[in-house]
Amino acid sequence: MIRIGGINISQNSWVKKEIELWCSEGLISPDQAQLLSSRYPKTEFRATSILPMLGAILLGVGIILFFAANWPIIPVAVKLILILSALFTCHYFAYKYRYEKNNVWLGNSLLLLGGILFGAAIFLIAQIYNINAYYPNGILFWGLGVLLMAWVTGERSVTILAILLLLAWTISDGSETHSLIPWLHLLILFLLAFPLAYRVRSASAVFLCQVWLVIALLMSISLNYEHMIPLVIIFLGSAFYLRGRHGEDLYGLLYVATGMIMVLTTMLIFSLVSDWELYVIIPVAILLGAMLVGFITLLLLPAYRHIRMEIAAVGLINLMFVSYLTFAMPHLFIYFVLFAAIVLVILKGAGQHNRIMLNLGLLFFYATVLCGYFDYASRYMDRSLFFIIGGVLLLLMGWWLNRKRDRIVSTWRDGHE
Numbered sequence: 001m002i003r004i005g006g007i008n009i010s011q012n013s014w015v016k017k018e019i020e021l022w023c024s025e026g027l028i029s030p031d032q033a034q035l036l037s038s039r040y041p042k043t044e045f046r047a048t049s050i051l052p053m054l055g056a057i058l059l060g061v062g063i064i065l066f067f068a069a070n071w072p073i074i075p076v077a078v079k080l081i082l083i084l085s086a087l088f089t090c091h092y093f094a095y096k097y098r099y100e101k102n103n104v105w106l107g108n109s110l111l112l113l114g115g116i117l118f119g120a121a122i123f124l125i126a127q128i129y130n131i132n133a134y135y136p137n138g139i140l141f142w143g144l145g146v147l148l149m150a151w152v153t154g155e156r157s158v159t160i161l162a163i164l165l166l167l168a169w170t171i172s173d174g175s176e177t178h179s180l181i182p183w184l185h186l187l188i189l190f191l192l193a194f195p196l197a198y199r200v201r202s203a204s205a206v207f208l209c210q211v212w213l214v215i216a217l218l219m220s221i222s223l224n225y226e227h228m229i230p231l232v233i234i235f236l237g238s239a240f241y242l243r244g245r246h247g248e249d250l251y252g253l254l255y256v257a258t259g260m261i262m263v264l265t266t267m268l269i270f271s272l273v274s275d276w277e278l279y280v281i282i283p284v285a286i287l288l289g290a291m292l293v294g295f296i297t298l299l300l301l302p303a304y305r306h307i308r309m310e311i312a313a314v315g316l317i318n319l320m321f322v323s324y325l326t327f328a329m330p331h332l333f334i335y336f337v338l339f340a341a342i343v344l345v346i347l348k349g350a351g352q353h354n355r356i357m358l359n360l361g362l363l364f365f366y367a368t369v370l371c372g373y374f375d376y377a378s379r380y381m382d383r384s385l386f387f388i389i390g391g392v393l394l395l396l397m398g399w400w401l402n403r404k405r406d407r408i409v410s411t412w413r414d415g416h417e
Helices: 009-024 030-038 049-073 076-100 106-130 135-153 156-174 181-197 202-222 226-246 251-268 281-300 302-327 333-351 355-380 383-416
Strands: none
Touching: 009 030, 009 181, 049 106, 076 106, 076 302, 106 156, 135 156, 135 181, 156 202, 156 281, 181 202, 202 251, 226 251, 226 302, 251 281, 251 333, 251 355
C-alpha cells in the first residue's frame, strides 16, 4: 500500500466506492455524497514524479564534487560569486516554476536542490575563511535553514531533508566524547519539526521525528546510564502506542505500530540476555516512580476513559519488565511478560479488525517461540534432533498461524456483509 501525506491510497479508493454505494442505495443524498467525497480528494502516485527528486539530488552532489575538485585553484572572490549565484539561481527558478508556470514537480525539485546547495555553501564558505568551529553546528545551521524553507513552502521533500539534517546533527553532536545535552534538540523537535511534519501531512516526516526523539533520548543517557536504555525504549514505545490509540488523526496507526515494534522488539532481545545486571538502582527507581505517576494520571483523566483497560495493561507490562531488570527475577519470567504483551496485541488487533496489529502480534509470537526454542533447546538436544524438531515446529507454526489469521480475517468479511 502507498501512503501519501498520511492518507492511504487504497483506503481512499475504498471510501469513494462506499460513498457511491450509499448514494445509490438512497442512504445519503447526492449533495451529501459530494460533500463526503470532497473530504477524500483523489490522490495519485506516479513513479515518474520521483525522477526529478533523484535528479536534483544527483545534480547537487555533482556540483559539490566539482567545487571540491577545483576549489584550490579558484580565487576567493570567484568562489563567493559562484556560491551565491548558484543559490540565487536555483531558488529563483524554483519559485518561477512552482508558482508562476505551475510546474510543481520541477519547482519542488529545484527547492530540494537549493536545500542541498545551502549546506554546501555553509561548509565551503567556512573553508574559504578557515573557520574552525564545532562541526555539528554547521549541520545545525544547514538544517535550520532548510527547515525555514520547508515552513515557507510547505514542500514535503524539503521537510524530510530538513528533519534528516537535524537528525544527523543530533547524531554527530552525541557522537562526541561528552554526553548529549538534549534540551536544544528536543526544543527544536517539538516546536519546529513535529508541527511542520503535521502541517505538510507527511507520514514519513512524522516517522523521522519519532526516530529523532528516540535517538536524542538514548544518546543523552548512553554514556552514564546505559543500563537505562531498555527501560527508556519500553516506556517511550508505550507512550507512542497510547498516543496512537488516543489520537483520532491520520497518524494514529503509525504511532501504534511504532510503539508496538519498540516494546516487543526490546522485550524479545532482552529475553535472550541472561547476564543483564543493573548496578545503579536510584535512576531506575526514579523512572519507575515517573512511570507509576504517568500511568495513574492517564487512568484518571476523563479524555482517556475509552482506553483505560489498555493503559492498565501497558502499565502492568512496563512495571513487570522493570521488575525483571531491577530485581533479577528468574530468566524465564521475561518470556511470560512478552507472551502476555503479544497476546494483548493479537486480541486487540482481532477485536478492532486491525490487520497491522494482528500481523505484528502474530509475527512477534512466531519470533518469540522461535528464539526461545533456539535459546533453550540447543543446550539440551542432539544437533540433528534439534534441527529436525525445529523444522517440524516451523512448519506447524506457519500452518497454524496462517490458518488462525485467515479465520479471523474471514470473520471480519462476514461481519461487513
